[in-house]
Amino acid sequence: MIVSSWGRYPKVETADVKRLQWLHEKIDFDPEKRYLAYGMGRSYGDSCLNEGGTLLMTRGLCRFVSFDPETGELHCESGVTLREILAFALPRGFFLPASPGTSQVTVGGAIANDVHGKNHHVAGTFGCVVDGFRLLRSTGETLWCSRTENPALFAATIGGLGLTGLILDVKMRLRKVRGPWLRTETIRFGSLREFLQLSKELAPKYEYSVSWVDGTSSGAQLGRGLFMAGNHADVTVEEKKEPFVPKVAFPCEAPEWLLNKLTIRAFNALYWRKTLGERVSGLQHYVPFFYPLDAIEDWNRMYGKRGFFQYQCVLPFGDGEEATAEMLRRISAYGKGTFLSVLKTFGDVRSPGMLSFPRPGITFALDFPNEGKETLDFLSMLDDIVTEAKGALYPAKDARMAPKMFEASFPRLNEFAEHVDPRFSSSLWRRLGGTHVR
Amino acid sequence: MSDNVIVFGATSAMALGAMRRYAAEKARLVLVGRSPEKLDAVRNDLLAFGAASADVVVADLSDLSAQQGAVDAAWAKAEGGADAVLVAYGSLPDQAACQADTDLAVREFNNNGTSAVALCNRLAQKLEERGSGCLAVISSVAADRGRESNYLYGAAKAALATFVDGLFVRLSKKGIRVIDVKPGLVSSPMTAHLKQGPLFAKSDAVGAAIHRAMKNPSFQGTLYVPRVWALVMFVVRHVPEVLFKRVRF
Known part of the structure; x- marks a missing residue:
């Protein structure tokens, strides 16, 4: 059975699929096989894939x-x-x-x-x-x-x-x-510097914030975007009814010519003008605020059969700021980074996770349609900028980084490896785990 | 007052969607099924969703000799009798295996057809005695016409559906609503092994539709879920045989 992740690259042959339905039902682990849990398949790369192994489908454990x-x-x-x-x-x-x-x-x-x-x-x-x-x-x-x-x-x-x-x-x-509503504010920014300024100013005022950045802008407009922030509103459903959210699905795999430099640039320019003023505030339902893309089922089909890469890195404050600008310049010149580009600053709340990706700094996520070697080479070049700035890549969105990049991103890798279950593995782990892979 | 609800085949995925909505209305539920572990997991789920109570009756409903005991036990747990009863159990037989093995075919027919008919007959007596309530029975769109790929299942469900149809007429005169639920293709553990195309509905959405119909005091009779299946099956029922034998589905 061929299984792929949300990025639809890679597509791998899975030997066996076990659908779990009830917690009490025992699983007999075969010592010769390698297992991995698979939920909704929403990670982008190969972290939820297990080529030649067994996937334990967890969606039936739904109680x-x-x-x-x-x-x-x-x-x-x-x-x-x-x-x-x-x-x-x-x-x-x-x-x-x-x-x-x-x-x-x-x-x-x-x-x-x-x-x-x-x-x-x-x-x-x-x-x-x-x-x-x-x-x-x-x-x-x-x-x-x-x-x-x-x-x-x-x-x-x-x-x-x-x-x-x-x-x-x-x-x-x-x-x-109190209810499903948020008081939100959308603010235009003209550069990366303005984004950082806004983040610093508004972080204490807003519980939620994220920014969209125009990955095609260049020159004086480099790093322009929209800063979107919100707080839960004291408004109940009785006071303001929930909106009707129509169900839309991306109907089929899009042809590969659909996304080209021209359409990508046009979309970005339009999106930047989405808000009518420099600063717009209002009451917004939680679904479009938190999950704008959930409105379109199977939106990943937009990238066609070849699939796409999502690239998400984090760069420390300080040196990382110049590195982010440098990445934006390269991406803009490359012209194939699409419109789903996100910029956010991570705070310093520490996760207990040994391989946790978020750490204080600027995180930056962007989609690239898979155009084979050209895309891979471009992303490796971005890797070099990230490594230089002592940044890290997010494994949940990776299908192609080099093992040394993985090692550099996660200083507690050795400690983590001791806890890996010998019969659990993934395509990502075999690609990146190096000598730790059993 | 919230409802007393008894569910036969309470570990079915479609039933879960309906039961969770009853639970959110603080209903008292009685769950009948074969596996105590599964029933326990469902019971906890419903209590988390807000059920006022969730009691369990363990019984194998395909065993006709155990049925009356199960019905009586469930009735006793639903104090004051059941306001609503849902019959949701069934299995999807392997058509090819049934063709090769008549004993298996009969067993499957008995589980989906005979035993469900017997159970509904017992439930009709209870509801008639009480003089009010609602009985919803899950049959299938497969009951509407024999398809090459699953006509054994279809035949058993057709027996059940026809029985429920007659029961609907009989009990409607006594103020008891009977609903024949005919789900189309639904993604659930029963169909997990099939390739699932765009026609498959989510079991939770089907459960929601069942709950809605059961709660609607003016609804009775046949319920196709999702609704589009009423139209689809109208067409399928009227396809002439010369054409029907050529269509593969």
């Missing part, structure tokens, strides 16, 4: 175990998606304490990739809001992992790319909100 409406403590199985949690939590006056840019991921996947969201500068990563989880090792043993029980395995599993075993069920604490 809630308990919920305390006083404290907001939620206990659920690992295949529950963040969208399901939101649908459950909002009518009860709660919200996710941390969420990535799509709600179409499982809780298990959110832990394994230690995902982050627009409130990283306040709340930290997903791993920061998880109280504990039960981990199944290939020996058949199940271990409750938390900050106090099996803390090393807890830290290895958060951001551990599914390599430490199978996450069965999870406890986390939801946060209280």
